[in-house]
Amino acid sequence: MSDHRPPTETAPTETPAAEGQAAFAPPGRYDVTITAAAARESALAAGAQHDAAVETDERVRLAGRVMLWRHMGKRLFGQLLDRSGTVQVALFRDDFADPEEYRRLAKGVRLGDFLGVEGVLFVTDKGEPTLGGLDATVLNRAHEPLPDKHAGLVDTDLRYRKRYLDLLANPDSRQRFLVRSALISGIRRWLDDREFIEVETPMLQAAASGAAATPFSTHHDALDRDFYLRISPETYLKRAVAGGLDRVYELGRNFRNEGIDSSHLQEFTMLEWYAAYWDYRDNMVAVRELIVDVLGTVLGTTVVDIDGQQVDFAAQWPEYDYRTLVAEHTGIDLSEVRTVEALKAAISERGIAEDLAEAPSYASLVDLLYKRTVRPSLVAPCYLVHHPAELVPLARRNDDDPTVLDMFQVVVNGWEIVKAYSELVDPVEQEERLLEQVRLREAGDDETMMMEDDFIEAMRHGMPPMSGLGLGIDRLVALATGATTLRDVVLFPQLRQAPGAS
RNA sequence: GCGCCUCUAGCUCAACGGCAGAGUACCGGACUUUUAAUCCGAGGGGUCUGGGUUCGAAUCCCAGGGGGCGCACCA
Numbered sequence: 001m002s003d004h005r006p007p008t009e010t011a012p013t014e015t016p017a018a019e020g021q022a023a024f025a026p027p028g029r030y031d032v033t034i035t036a037a038a039a040r041e042s043a044l045a046a047g048a049q050h051d052a053a054v055e056t057d058e059r060v061r062l063a064g065r066v067m068l069w070r071h072m073g074k075r076l077f078g079q080l081l082d083r084s085g086t087v088q089v090a091l092f093r094d095d096f097a098d099p100e101e102y103r104r105l106a107k108g109v110r111l112g113d114f115l116g117v118e119g120v121l122f123v124t125d126k127g128e129p130t131l132g133g134l135d136a137t138v139l140n141r142a143h144e145p146l147p148d149k150h151a152g153l154v155d156t157d158l159r160y161r162k163r164y165l166d167l168l169a170n171p172d173s174r175q176r177f178l179v180r181s182a183l184i185s186g187i188r189r190w191l192d193d194r195e196f197i198e199v200e201t202p203m204l205q206a207a208a209s210g211a212a213a214t215p216f217s218t219h220h221d222a223l224d225r226d227f228y229l230r231i232s233p234e235t236y237l238k239r240a241v242a243g244g245l246d247r248v249y250e251l252g253r254n255f256r257n258e259g260i261d262s263s264h265l266q267e268f269t270m271l272e273w274y275a276a277y278w279d280y281r282d283n284m285v286a287v288r289e290l291i292v293d294v295l296g297t298v299l300g301t302t303v304v305d306i307d308g309q310q311v312d313f314a315a316q317w318p319e320y321d322y323r324t325l326v327a328e329h330t331g332i333d334l335s336e337v338r339t340v341e342a343l344k345a346a347i348s349e350r351g352i353a354e355d356l357a358e359a360p361s362y363a364s365l366v367d368l369l370y371k372r373t374v375r376p377s378l379v380a381p382c383y384l385v386h387h388p389a390e391l392v393p394l395a396r397r398n399d400d401d402p403t404v405l406d407m408f409q410v411v412v413n414g415w416e417i418v419k420a421y422s423e424l425v426d427p428v429e430q431e432e433r434l435l436e437q438v439r440l441r442e443a444g445d446d447e448t449m450m451m452e453d454d455f456i457e458a459m460r461h462g463m464p465p466m467s468g469l470g471l472g473i474d475r476l477v478a479l480a481t482g483a484t485t486l487r488d489v490v491l492f493p494q495l496r497q498a499p500g501a502s
Numbered sequence: 503g504c505g506c507c508u509c510u511a512g513c514u515c516a517a518c519g520g521c522a523g524a525g526u527a528c529c530g531g532a533c534u535u536u537u538a539a540u541c542c543g544a545g546g547g548g549u550c551u552g553g554g555u556u557c558g559a560a561u562c563c564c565a566g567g568g569g570g571c572g573c574a575c576c577a
Binding site for chain 2: 050068070071072073074075076077079088090092093094110111112124125126128130144145146147148149150151152153154155156157158160165169211212213214254256257258259260261262263264265266268270355368371409415416417419447470472474475495496497
């Protein structure tokens with residue numbers, strides 16, 4: 001930053017000459033004995049006044065970033081921020097053996113500096129838990145000013161590009177990432193408790209499979225071979241189950257080469273799990289239990305505010321039949337309208353969503369129709385079951401009605417946060433259904449799945465019946481924290497190149 | 503990719519065709535319990551970029567760049 005400035009202009013926070021630097025010699029480490037939150041708690045518990053606290057001589061050392069700094073003659077108050085939160089620190093001149101040392105701290109410390117304070121805990125007359133410093137050390141200086149101390153950082157662009165400032169200046173932002181971490185830990189614990197093991201599968205894949213999406217492609221030089229960044233770990237996790245790891249999960253990034261908006265990122269975090277001998281009904285029960293459990297533990301409530309609406313995840317999740325809902329919203333009965341041509345005709349007949357005419361296949365047209373007409377109306381958590389069989393080539397058909405899948409999604413706020421189904425484990429049918437995908441691709445649908453011979457072969461060696469589930473972590477975190485865009489729950493979201501950046 | 507809105511001091515915002523300002527931060531000073539401390543003083547600007555209209559442009563017009571929202575694609 002400072003090197004972009006003309007040489008004549010002094011950086012706003014720089015003291016004249018190098019006086020500020022010379023006055024403090026930052027050490028390489030500081031022996032911290034207490035966090036801000038623990039200091040507050042401990043000060044309030046003891047309830048000592050300042051003089052009494054100094055008498056007891058129970059010293060603690062705290063380090064953090066200076067967020068506020070008020071100098072008033074012989075007394076000085078500041079606020080330090082560490083990972084646990086903030087606490088007030090106070091320096092009283094009379095506590096310092098060397099008044100000059102007090103003066104240097106009082107005058108020399110700037111907002112944004114890191115400070116280590118050693119002293120005693122007490123409570124001020126106004127009831128504020130405070131660390132009374134008997135000694136303080138500047139641990140490093142800030143050479144650039146922090147964002148405005150009350151308004152924070154509101155420029156959306158800057159909040160994403162300089163997330164470190166957003167985290168410092170906006171407590172809400174900081175809180176969202178603490179919740180994100182706690183939710184993920186909670187999910188791992190829940191799965192570990194149920195004897196799932198965590199595995200990692202390739203992100204570089206020869207065939208991008210497991211979802212209908214456009215992949216990123218890349219190239220391996222030594223092998224001179226193109227790869228795709230995975231769009232889903234699904235077929236690898238099923239191979240792991242075939243190998244006897246019959247309850248597995250993976251929590252990791254998937255990549256989809258598509259547009260960005262408030263509910264989509266090009267790299268997003270998804271949980272996928274596979275449980276042998278379960279079917280989709282088992283997963284409907286399990287995922288609800290997981291979400292209610294983890295939200296309750298982390299937030300202390302299962303009620304979440306969605307656009308001003310109080311939504312309770314612990315309430316009943318209604319179950320809607322996919323085709324029934326589509327029929328209710330469009331008047332089109334998908335069990336009768338079963339070809340692209342017929343569906344296009346039905347859509348244009350009713351004058352709904354006519355711009356969908358471009359859709360290259362029955363499956364994609366059905367999917368678009370649903371997303372346009374039904375999905376936006378689903379706000380409170382609900383299950384959507386029995387999608388038409390054409391939609392997912394990896395899912396098992398329903399025994400009673402083979403035109404639909406043993407499949408469900410959980411939709412909240414018009415966002416799909418969970419997709420799961422009983423897995424197709426019959427290699428003959430699997431091969432046939434993937435070949436159909438290949439045919440559709442050749443006919444111009446570029447979001448079909450690719451053939452994966454190695455996956456078929458794994459299935460030919462035998463796979464237990466199983467059901468897998470995918471849960472969009474970013475979306476769950478956004479719902480849990482009231483974020484209206486996924487970019488608010490990802491630390492460093494991908495943005496366009498900043499102007500002038502190299 | 504298309505449409506609408508937006509870009510002024512490090513940060514948060516005024517000025518909306520007539521001298522570019524405030525708060526905060528930074529610098530100097532006062533102050534013995536502050537809580538966004540308060541008070542006094544100083545410095546800080548190609549108004550995103552490039553064209554145009556005008557006696558005069560931060561302001562109006564055109565093009566470009568960044569961002570937001572909507573639409574489309576997707577989970």
